[in-house]
Amino acid sequence: MSGSLFQQALLDADYSPHFFAYYYKQWNNYTMSYHQHNSTEIMYLISGSCVVEVRSNVGHEQNYRLKRGELIILDANVPHRLIVEEGIPCRMLNVEFGFTKYKGVAPSIGKLAQEERMLAELLQTPFTSLVLTDPEEIYHVLKGLVLELDQRGTDGGSMVHLLFCELLLRLSRQRSEQLHMSQQPTQLYVRRSIEFLHQNYDQNIQVKDIAAAVNLHSGYLHRIFKTHTGRTLTDYLTMLRMEKAKMLLGQSDIPIAEIADYVGINSRQYFHLLFKKYTDCTPVEYRHSIERHSWSYSQQDIQKDSEDI
Known part of the structure; x- marks a missing residue:
């Protein structure tokens, strides 16, 4: 062949x-x-x-x-x-x-x-x-x-x-x-910016850092990013950090007080404010709701299993 x-x-x-x-x-x-x-x-x-x-x-x-x-x-x-x-x-x-x-x-x-x-x-x-x-x-x-x-x-x-x-x-x-x-060459810069954000969200990064990473003027990058994604760079970074925080709160045992550090936000108070705005609940309430859901699910499984016996 x-x-x-x-x-x-x-x-x-x-x-x-x-x-x-x-x-x-x-x-x-x-x-x-x-x-x-x-x-x-x-x-x-x-x-x-x-x-x-x-x-x-x-x-x-x-x-x-x-x-x-x-x-x-x-x-x-x-x-x-x-x-x-x-x-x-x-x-x-x-x-x-x-x-x-x-x-x-x-x-x-x-x-x-x-x-x-x-x-x-x-x-x-x-x-x-x-x-x-x-x-x-x-x-x-x-x-x-x-x-x-x-x-x-x-x-x-x-x-x-x-x-x-x-x-x-x-x-x-x-x-x-x-x-x-x-x-569509502008999409290349948007994709590279998104990759940079996903690889550096745990650090204290600003728009100028993202622009430098993809070799573009920050104002131009801001415009094309909003055009292609419907979000500003700052909004995208916040969304990414909050989704990571939800994952860590729901699927890890990392103390709530340390989660802000894991997603690149230096102030715990600011992290709590952002998280509340993004999810309509505090980090503590979110973790407790996940734990209650897990307990409720396991209880239903136990009841179903007992009925099947």
Whole structure:
């Protein structure tokens, strides 16, 4: 079977990945000869920069300059070569894979595509090469996959197959997001702002900190964020903090007096005021209501069980 991603058999039957090569490599002042192989290849740039030249079936050449955090997916049997300029070394992680009859506990590629629309779209939209910018998600999966392959070999095992499934899903989602962002670039800044908020809500952050994290003027970011989400940055951060507080009050034993700290609010009095405004009850009342609900539910279960005996 061909190592291409774009085969109807992958969607119609059950196949698992088979890996041919996976390695880290530091390059400097190097020009590779054109070559091709019967496998799909992912070249991930860990550091530095390089040029990947891709030659189509009609002899047309496409040059891609990659920088840190970018990757290129090359379809099977596509001629390509790597060029690394002198004085600008680059470090890469490469993975080459094809497909074999299904085995293992992870879903087959076809079944995964049935459940994940973005993956189905990826597998049904052929390309010779595709460059993606990684928001530091794909690299972590690739690293885990290569480490597991080093330990288990090319036939891998359940963990290898599960990591490959995650890799396909992250690649397909990033492709879909990148396509969407190219049509509406402001959404990229909004998404990055939301990610920053979710990763830093426990700290004392201000709008200027969010704007600096996404390299935008705070006034402009404020406008596009409100347009796309219907909320201001401050409102979104408050909502996020209050939802986290509800989760911690309802599902943890963290003392109520410490919850404010966990959600990035320095003043306990201010936290109580915000929580009351957001939920119409105090943190103490909210925790007690959750506890009463849990007790009531367990009592109903006990009564039902006794009736069934």
